[in-house]
Amino acid sequence: MPAPKDPRAEPCWVDLLTSDMEGSTQFYGQLFGWEVRHDEETRDEGYAEVYLNGEMVTGFIANDPDSEVQDAWTTYLNVTDVHAAAYATKMHGGKVYLKPIDIPGQGTMAIIGDPAGTGVGLFQAFQSADTTASRAPGTRIWNELHTRHFEAVARFYRVALGWCLSPVSDTDEFRYHTYGQGSEAVAGIFDISSYPDSKAGWRAYFAVADAEQTVALAEKLGGTTIHEPHDSYFGRMAVLSDVTGAEFAIIAPSRKQESEA
Known part of the structure; x- marks a missing residue:
């Protein structure tokens, strides 16, 4: 069997912060065929595990109405050492919004912000796991960062988190770099400076x-x-928002992409 890849700060997980757990359960359950499980241990903590065909694909987190934080999908990056990554974040112009905390039986997580203030999660798993995105319907297929501060943010991901970025396009009209090349790409950074509505x-x-x-x-x-x-x-592809306004996107993979998978 192939060995799991070493963590390299690539997207490994997403979860949904929602102010309407029941509404989100109904929406995504019918849209993607997800099964949302509210067990006794996690219900009081405001967390629900989400499964597709018996495999856990994401999680829902109840949004505190007093938090003043908008409902949103959060991307997490796998890292070898979450404490070192948090330290590097501060050293290179970012912020630590949530200091590293242990998730019993799973690993250690933190929430950081890049120099533009955009948040992303970090996760250091206790055990190695294959976190490659899937092309199966209803599963995570891609993650990308939209920013109006491309140069500063791209530099941050290179120096703080070790990303090797490859340009897909590098013009003022359309600037898009990927972490990895071609079929090996695992994430993207999109300069939305020319897209005021984005x-x-x-x-x-x-x-x-x-x-x-x-x-x-x-x-x-x-x-x-x-x-x-x-x-x-x-x-x-298309971009949607759910019943509480959390944005996400969908892709029906092209045959070329499927053949490269």
């Missing part, structure tokens, strides 16, 4: 079988279409 932050993408059908179902369930389905190198 929202800064990390975006989670989920694989679907049909983009148009998924968009139509999302709207029927109370979601909103932010960007209509359109073609990209990766496949047919």
